Amino acid sequence: MLLSPRAERNWESLCSVLEDVLEHQSHRELFALELGSGTGQHVIRFAQKMPFVTWQPSDIKEESLESIKAYVAATKVKTVLQPVQLDASQPWEQWPGVSPGSCDAIVAINLLQYSAFKTAQGVFLGAAQILKQNGLLITYGVYAINGTITPSCNEDLDAELRKMNPEWGLPDIDVLRQLAYANGMCLERMIEMEDYYKCLIFRKL
Template sequence: MLVSPQAERNWESLCSVLEEVLEEQSHRQLFGLELGSGTGQHVIRFAQKIPFVTWQPSDIKQESRDSIKAYIAATNAKTVLQPVHLDASEPWEKWAGLHNNSCDVIIAINLLQYSSFKTAQGVFSGAGQLLKQNGLLMTYGVYAINGIITPSCNERLDAELRQLNPDWGLPDIDVLRQLAYGSGLRMERMIEMDDYYKCLVFRKL
């Protein structure tokens, strides 16, 4: 099992946001897709705290999928499906056999800053196809706003990411809003989190 100290620190606050945005639908069983599940710590915690969502974790890396499987086995999680390989930069038709209008919620935690613009486009166009009407896409990470990155620690993070991979870096909220709009989604909320991180909540119209 892989362990992310950051996931251990932030899962509770993320879970609170999820519980809040899904509360009005808590009377029924929902289906959620996590893009870039990483170690699997988040999805396992969410499953424990939000029993009315069945989760489909996914990741591009085999080691991450192995870690998620180990967490599922160790916690005996009943509402977490076995992880699938999913590359969000590919057309949604290639997303592990998921069907049009099949998801109530899609989450992407710390995915966009470690991804190419093509992946960001894929996340929003895929969400536009896979989410049911009124379904939610929630992204969490550090962002630029109107092309401006503040404070200086985020500027440093952006520079470090671009050094690791020129295609990476802090995505701009205004650009994401436009991608969302082009895919039939509207940005509904921006929630300030610890350490200058934000949750962005988009709804399918």
């Protein structure tokens, strides 16, 4: 069972955002896909707080999948499915556990900065297909805005990520907005979070 101190710190604020954007649909059963679930700490907390949502966790790494399984077993949450191995840069037809128009929400926490641009492209292409009409894609992370990264701590993070992998780095909100538009979605809200992080709420039109 993996432990992320950052996930322990930020799950409550993320949960508040999710509750805010999904609460008006709490009268019905929702289905959500989490891309890049990592340790599994987030999805377990979300399930405990929002019992009206069934969660499909996913990750590309085997160790993360094992950790998610361990959290599901330890907490005995009923609304988290067994995790699936999913590479968001691959065509959506290859994504297990989902089908066209099956998702009310897709959540991606700290995924886009730790992956190549083709992953961001894959996320939006996939979201366009597997989200229901008016479904939401919710991304969380640190971003560039119109090609500018501020403050200096975010510049340092971007440099650190690019040192780890030249294809990684802070995605630009304007580029993501264009990706969304090209896939029949719009950036509906940008929510300021702690430590210069942001939640972007995209809606399928």
